[in-house]
Amino acid sequence: MTLTSQPTTERSRPGDHILALRGVGKKFGAIQALTDIELDVHAGEVVAIVGDNGAGKSTLVKILAGVHPPDGGTIEFHGNKVAIASPADSKQLGIATVFQDLALCDNLDVVANLWLGRELTHNASLDEVEMEKRSWTLLRELSAKIPSVRTPIASLSGGQRQTVAIARSLIGEPSVVILDEPTAALGVAQTAEVLNLIERLRERGLGVVLISHNIADVQAVADRVVVLRLGRNNGDFRVADVSSETIIAAITGATDNAVTRRAAHKTASTSIVTEASE
Ligand SMILES: Nc1ncnc2c1ncn2[C@@H]1O[C@H](COP(=O)(O)OP(=O)(O)O)[C@@H](O)[C@H]1O
Ligand SMILES: [Mg+2]
Secondary structure (H helix, E strand, O other): OOOOOOOOOOOOOOOOEEEEEEEEEEEEOOEEEEEEEEEEEEOOEEEEEEOOOOOOHHHHHHHHOOOOOOOEEEEEEOOEEEOOOOHHHHHHHOEEEEOOOOOOOOOOEHHHHHHOOOOOEEOOEEOHHHHHHHHHHHHHHOOOOOOOOOOEHHHOOHHHHHHHHHHHHHOOOOOEEEEEOOOOOOOHHHHHHHHHHHHHHHHOOOEEEEEOOOHHHHHHHOOEEEEEEOOEEEEEEEHHHOOHHHHHHHHHOOOOOHHHHHHHHHHHHHHHHHHHHO
């Protein structure tokens, strides 16, 4: 494994269809969190997933990360039908997920965090020299602004932590990286840094799935935007061809498709019945 090589060249070329979801659904008890979801991700493409609270974004991420098994539908990875039954399955396929809490160890330095659980060894002891060297290489390739790889995570800014978490996800040489709200807690300058980093991921030929609430971020960095509403697809736009008004209208339901309109109507009438019976 070399981190200097383009990690996905053997597995995918720009434009290759990496991930295809068809008819994916997920129920939690009586709650239908996702219905009939379609999602496509290609190599060298940033796909933003947007939607209101409760639209199903996190549930979709968790299905891809192997946290929740889907109830139905199919998932194809590099053209093969796959089952993602556990987080280990997801990683094994080449899907890396950076969750919102980042899961970094504050007291450990950048090198230790990057290699946590995948430490390199030499003669049965940790190969600190090699891990440090590869850490520098990776961070340089990502144009990351980290002062020293021996800095403890606790003393890094929010943007730098996000950078370390994203860099760590690349150690396993994935072909898809999923980022859940990577800029939600960041100021303007740090957001710009993370958006630059997302562009580096695209240049490496990765498929990037970006969950976001921020339409400006989406327009700045995504190639395509997929809108979820009430657990269903409600639009799939090329970012270059779509206005923020159109995206927002799809999020809020001003431009529902017939299926989501019907679902919203049903939900509304159910809640009226519930209220009336209370
Ligand atoms: N573990 C769970 N148990 C029960 N319901 C859940 C669970 N996770 C999500 N939901 C429900 O599924 C729907 C979609 O939620 P979620 O995927 O978190 O949406 P988003 O991330 O877009 O805000 C919501 O109605 C939410 O309450
Ligand atoms: Mg969520």
